[in-house]
Amino acid sequence: MQKGNTEEAIAAYQKAADVGNAEACYRLAIWTAQQANGNLSEEEFKQVLSWLKQAAQQEHPEACYCMGALMEKNHPEVACKYYEIAANRQYIPAMLKLALLYDKEDTLFEQLFWMDRLVWNGEHSPLKDLPRIHMLYAEKLKKEAISDLQSEQQPETYKSRIEACREAILETGKAIFWQKCISRQPEKNDKEVNQMYEVQKELYVYLDSLEDLKHYAEKKKRIDAEIEKAEEEHAREAALYAQQKKEDALRNAEMMGVIFGAEMEAYLLARDFAEEIKEDPWLYCALTDVDPWLVNIL
Secondary structure (H helix, E strand, O other): OOHHHHHHHHHHHHHHHHOOOHHHHHHHHHHHHHHOOOOOOHHHHHHHHHHHHHHHHOOOHHHHHHHHHHHOOOOHHHHHHHHHHHHHOOOHHHHHHHHHHOOOHHHHHHHHHHHHHHHHOOOOOOHHHHHHHHHHHHHHHHHHHHOOOOOOOOHHHHHHHHHHHHHHHHHHHHHHHHHHHHOOOHHHHHHHHHHHHHHHHHHHHHHHHHHHHHHHHHHHHHHHHHHHHHHHHHHHHHHHHHHHHHHHHHHHHHHHHHHHOHHHHHHHHHHHOHHHHHOOHHHHHHHHHHOHHHHHOO
């Protein structure tokens, strides 16, 4: 805003802000903060915050960045969301903020994502750190791939490990690429790049071993399934055979009873079905009534 028409400009921005114009809301918030030299009254702060929120809701990049800065100390997760909105609108300061906020071991992936975006958008300040951080992330993925590795695991376990190993190889490739881009000392560069290549070769060895283990686990799983199926089929056949044997024994006892009388039938039933008869008091009494001697075999 030029000095000669400040009041007119403010009035115009106010009119635009009243109908929700994001740029006008942002401009009014910044102008108000500048006029107070950072010493805003409570009422002024609420108004500035209201304007910034209106602009941020419309994904105004600078407004989102300001909201992130206000939230960063007490609400870092909320701040990151605002920064990400601004960064996705190609706002370089927001990308830089995210690269710094994600500078932690458990958020290396996010940090690398924004550092790569910065470099591809022409911001070269993160370039010198990219190879090192890509190698750190590769080391983290390597641990995921091979830590506590045991044989006799499920194929799904090896699949996730193989994926982590492949990602680690990709990260070493990125590290090598960026290292070749930044180094102006060929001898030193060759040494560092060669070290990265050695790590990459080691990862390829791990990858081959993991794929062999996965194939073995898949084969074992198929064999175990075939064995289980065969055992179930055998159990089914054994049950059918036992049932058939019982039916034959019942028919035989019935036939012998017709020929030789009830005592013979009772004897044959007691001999062939002793366990079942013991568990049935009524049947036990019925048979021993026919022939008391049957208590000797029941």
